[in-house]
Amino acid sequence: MFLQIETDRLRLRLPQEADAEAIVAVNNHRAVFDMTVGMPFPFTLADAHEWIALVLAEARRGTTMDFVIELKATGEIVGICGLDAISREHDSAEVHYRLNPAFWGQGIATEALRRVLRFAFEDLQLERVLGRCIRGNDASAQVLQKCGLKYEGCTIHDCKKNGVYHDLLWFGIIRAWWLAE
Numbered sequence: 001m002f003l004q005i006e007t008d009r010l011r012l013r014l015p016q017e018a019d020a021e022a023i024v025a026v027n028n029h030r031a032v033f034d035m036t037v038g039m040p041f042p043f044t045l046a047d048a049h050e051w052i053a054l055v056l057a058e059a060r061r062g063t064t065m066d067f068v069i070e071l072k073a074t075g076e077i078v079g080i081c082g083l084d085a086i087s088r089e090h091d092s093a094e095v096h097y098r099l100n101p102a103f104w105g106q107g108i109a110t111e112a113l114r115r116v117l118r119f120a121f122e123d124l125q126l127e128r129v130l131g132r133c134i135r136g137n138d139a140s141a142q143v144l145q146k147c148g149l150k151y152e153g154c155t156i157h158d159c160k161k162n163g164v165y166h167d168l169l170w171f172g173i174i175r176a177w178w179l180a181e
Contacts, residue, residue: 003059003065003067005067005115005116005118005119006072006115007111007112007114007115008072008111009071009072009073009108009111010069010070010071010072010108010111010112010115011069011070011071011072012067012068012069012070012081012112012115012116013067013068013070014055014056014059014065014066014067014068015051015052015055015056015066015067015068016052017049017052019048019052019068019077020045020048020049020052021045021048022068022076022077023048023051023052023068023077023080024043024044024045024047024048025077025100026077026078026079026080026098026099026100027039027043027047027048027080027098028041028042028043028044029100029101031101032098032099032100032101034161035098035133035134035137035140036098037132037134037159037161037168038159055082062086062088063084063085063086064082064083064084064085064086065082065083065086065116065119065124066080066081066082066083066084067080067081067082067112067116068080069081069097069099069108069112078099078100078102078103078108079097079098079099079100079103079108079109079112080096080097080098081095081096081097081098081109081112081113081115081116082095082096082097082116083095083096083116083119083120083124083129084096086124086126090127090128091125091126091127091128092126092127092128092129092130093120093124093126093129093130094129094130094131094132095113095116095117095120095129095130095131095144095149096131097109097112097113097116097140097143104139109140109143110143110146110147113143113144113147114147117129117147117148117173117178118178121175121178121179126175127174127175128172128173128174128175129149129172129173130149130152130170130171130172131144131149131170131171131172132168132169132170132171133168133169133171134159134166134167134168134169135154135166135167135168135169137169141169141171144171145171147173148173148177148178148181149171149172149173150171150172150173150177151169151170151171152170152171152172153169153170154167154168154169154170155167155168155170
């Protein structure tokens, strides 16, 4: 299965086995782990191969569309952005993204997320997309809001990382809001 979407600067595509080392380079940072739910640290080459296999299997089922974020200018993979928990019953999904910290602050997450939202609403014809982040991850909350997601609330002690419970901030957008922007 091959799927690719683009922006002016970015190519977003399904991962391939050859991307494993680049995926480790994105994920194997304490700063990324600290702000990401459900990801191991350290993130190893074996984790990358397992993740790629899972993403491709779920893409075939239509339940997940995870894209590597590749810079068009260099071909370098700098992050991941996609949709999880795609529900045809409810026409909904959850967005997520993460970047190699060397590329933070360059608008890449916002650009990638906007393109994934366009894919969700125009290609997949979803009605609602959710996003969440750990409380304190202000940069991620800003990305969600820049892309039109509205704050919906906070779930207390929603996830546990390294024995510590964290609150999650929830954001959402519906098709009508997307079309109005």
